[in-house]
Structures are given as structure tokens and as C-alpha cells.
Amino acid sequence: MTRAPxxxxxxxxxxxxxxxxxxxxxxxxxxxxxxxxxxxxAFAGGLSLAEQLVRAGKRVFLDxxxxxxxxxxxxxxxxxxxxxxxxxxVHAYPQTMRAAAEARRGSGLRILAVTVLTSYxxxxxxxxxxxxxxxxxxxxxxxxxxxxxxxxxxxxxxEAGLLRQIVDPAMLLVTPGVRPAGAALDDxxxxxxxxxxxxxxxxxxxxxxPIVASEDPRAAAEAIVAEIAAATS
Ligand code: C5P
Numbered sequence: 474m475t476r477a478p479x480x481x482x483x484x485x486x487x488x489x490x491x492x493x494x495x496x497x498x499x500x501x502x503x504x505x506x507x508x509x510x511x512x513x514x515a516f517a518g519g520l521s522l523a524e525q526l527v528r529a530g531k532r533v534f535l536d537x538x539x540x541x542x543x544x545x546x547x548x549x550x551x552x553x554x555x556x557x558x559x560x561x562x563v564h565a566y567p568q569t570m571r572a573a574a575e576a577r578r579g580s581g582l583r584i585l586a587v588t589v590l591t592s593y594x595x596x597x598x599x600x601x602x603x604x605x606x607x608x609x610x611x612x613x614x615x616x617x618x619x620x621x622x623x624x625x626x627x628x629x630x631x632e633a634g635l636l637r638q639i640v641d642p643a644m645l646l647v648t649p650g651v652r653p654a655g656a657a658l659d660d661x662x663x664x665x666x667x668x669x670x671x672x673x674x675x676x677x678x679x680x681x682x683p684i685v686a687s688e689d690p691r692a693a694a695e696a697i698v699a700e701i702a703a704a705t706s
């Protein structure tokens with residue numbers, strides 16, 4: 474893979490306001506090239522910020538986990554293409570994945586599927602009406618994502634090894650739950666260091682609090698990029 478280490482780090486802007494996000498972005502400067510915007514910021518002006526970031530030459534991951542009837546997903550994805558985002562998440566339901574993969578055709582947008590939310594265990598999956606284990610469902614949905622032509626999967630570093638055995642090398646694996654050695658876990662339970670996540674097959678690492686809540690976000694980001702570089706050299 475020829476991606477530069479810096480381009481493989483995605484900083485999650487899990488912040489309550491555009492002003493708070495802009496402060497962090499300014500402090501990070503050139504050390505970060507890729508930002509993730511999720512529900513919290515998207516519903517607080519974050520979509521305008523996403524456009525600004527794209528205009529400033531940054532890449533944007535919209536973590537909106539779409540799931541709706543095909544036509545609605547298609548129209549939504551067309552708007553995200555116009556916004557200029559690089560990654561967009563959808564839930565890994567075949568109809569939703571088909572609509573999203575088709576609607577992004579010919580654009581720079583890449584669709585990432587969320588197989589099973591990492592907060593779900595076997596009991597939650599059964600409660601939601603599925604047979605089998607979480608791992609069964611993850612594997613089934615990963616295969617379907619591949620057949621449908623989705624570009625990537627969001628997964629925990631733990632799942633990355635399993636998924637790498639199921640999907641083609643070209644399928645992007647994007648992993649949150651990354652913590653540099655010695656960093657606080659916050660509410661993450663299954664974490665891996667940047668090196669371990671890369672070794673298990675992750676293409677991109679999503680890191681939030683260890684950077685945005687750090688006293689020195691830039692130094693924190695640079696340390697993670699250095700660890701990615703060391704793991705890939
Ligand atoms: O602050 P932290 O590094 O834990 O942030 C991780 C980011 O990745 C958050 O935006 C979180 O919503 C997201 N995420 C996650 N686990 C998943 C999917 C997404 O932590 N399974």
C-alpha cells in the first residue's frame with residue numbers, strides 16, 4: 474500500500490460545536506489530513522464544517538450510518554457526493570449497501586459498511602431477531618458487502634484479522650478503538666495500539682479522545698502517525 478502514514482490517521486471530531494472543532498483543527502494544522510464527523514457535530518453545524526474542510530484540502534469521513542429505503546439512500550448519497558466527502562458509513566443491509574454503492578459510482582466517495590455495531594453482543598443480536606452469533610452475522614454481512622461492491626468496512630481491531638480472511642485485500646478496513654500504549658481507554662473495551670491494528674490489516678485508524686482531548690493534540694497526532702510509520706516501514 475502506498476498511502477502515507479499521515480493519510481491513514483482519521484481524527485474523530487466528537488465535539489459539541491463547530492467552534493470547538495475549529496479550535497482543535499487549528500491546533501492540529503498540517504499534522505492531520507483526515508477528519509471524521511459523526512452525529513454529535515453533524516447535527517450542530519458539522520456538515521457546513523465538512524464542506525469548509527474539503528475546500529481547505531482535508532478529507533472528510535461522514536459517519537452517518539445511513540439506513541433507509543433504497544431511493545432515500547440514493548438521494549442522500551448523491552448529496553454527500555456533492556459535498557465532497559471521502560468516506561460515508563451505511564449499515565450493512567444489502568438493499569442499503571446496493572443503493573449507496575450505485576449512487577457513489579464515478580465519484581470520489583467511498584462507502585463503508587458497518588457490519589454489526591460493536592456495542593452488540595450475541596444476546597443483543599438475538600433480541601433484534603437474528604439467529605446465530607455476532608461473528609456469524611459479521612461474516613455474512615462482510616461477504617455481502619464484498620459481493621455488492623462496497624468499498625470498505627468499519628470494524629474493531631479485533632475483528633480486522635477475521636475480516637481480512639473473508640474479504641479481498643482491496644476492501645478497506647477502518648478501525649476505531651485505537652489507543653497508543655499507556656493512553657486512557659475511555660469507554661472503549663476492546664482496544665489495540667496503532668501498530669497492532671495495522672498488523673491485523675487495518676488501512677485507516679480512527680482516533681478521537683486520545684487526540685482531541687489531549688493537552689497537546691498536535692503532539693498526540695504526530696506520535697500516532699510515527700507509530701503508523703514504524704508499523705508500515
Ligand atoms: O474517542 P475515541 O477514539 O474512542 O473515538 C472513536 C470514534 O470511533 C468515535 O467517533 C466512535 O463513535 C467511533 N466508533 C467506535 N466504535 C465503533 C464504531 C465507531 O468507537 N464500533
